[in-house]
Amino acid sequence: MNNNKVPLSSLFISFFSVGAITFGGGYAMLPFLESEICDKKKWINSNELFDFYAIGQCTPGVIAINVATYIGYNKRGVLGAIFASIGVIAPSIIIITIISSLFINFQNNEYVISAISGIKVVVCAIMSHTIYKLIKKSIVDKTTFVLFLLALLLIFVFSINIIILILSSIVIGIIVKKVKRNLNYDK
């Protein structure tokens, strides 16, 4: 990583442009980030970016913001982190605010209603596809399958608090892995 002083404005502009052209966030953002911050600006190389994506999967928050904060902080400290992450969220704030205010005026227009209903159907299809991919990635053995079913039961039937559920899944994951290691089930 070269540490020539990167102007704050260029951190802001680069991340603003990535935020403004990516649809869907997360993985959809990767190619755009790569072309902007690896190929064009050479702030980090592609390998570092891919590593970062893997990390983004296990740290809290929106991946785009994680990447922006990380690069901004490494280039220009706290101010850099602020400029880069504000840059990546600014387009969303502007666009969604405009659309929401229009939507309040247009939500009774029959064409808008039909278009939104059509989009919802497509969004269901896209989400089904994403969930299918998540199932393949997340349910890797009998233990994770049982955890998954147990979680479904606790949510659907007992409406358990989400935060308690996530925190206990961390504890359970660590305990189960430890027990398995001690019994020599894996590694």
Add this chain to the structure above:
Amino acid sequence: MISDIFLLYFEFFKIGLFTIGGGLAAIPFINELSITYPTWITSEDISNMIAISQSTPGPLGVNMATFTGFKVAGVIGGIVASIALASPAFIIIMIVSKYLKHFNDKWYVKDAMYGIKSVVLALIIFAVSKIFIYTLFNIDFSIKYLELSLYLLFLILYKFIKIHPLYFIFAGALTGILFKLPT
């Protein structure tokens, strides 16, 4: 109004802190907001929110935060909710920045992820099941046949045609207008 803004910041900070692995994981929390604060956002709003957030640029989570914040407290609300969502990541990444290179290889991170992934998956399924029901079924649980057939058609097309999802969003909007789909 002021107290709403503080509450918005607090709630979206919490969402930012517990959203692990992408925007979809924020949906269960926003669902919960609709129960805790019925005046903020309704289930109907949430399905509109997801449709709009998917069809506009930017990270899904940030779009949903802006949408909810805007509904609650106008432009300021949208800004506050998005910054709140970003805050935990911002703080955490700066703190762990030095150790990040090997963060992924730590055994406790891997073990924790092992447990979290399947539970977050269950949470996502719970959250989106409501959207599926609203979109594909009527209030009396009878099937919306037209919507269901279009859903199956798009599901197959999406699986086999590798083009940008945005084209599908456009196609969905046009199909909706063409078939005069109701709410």
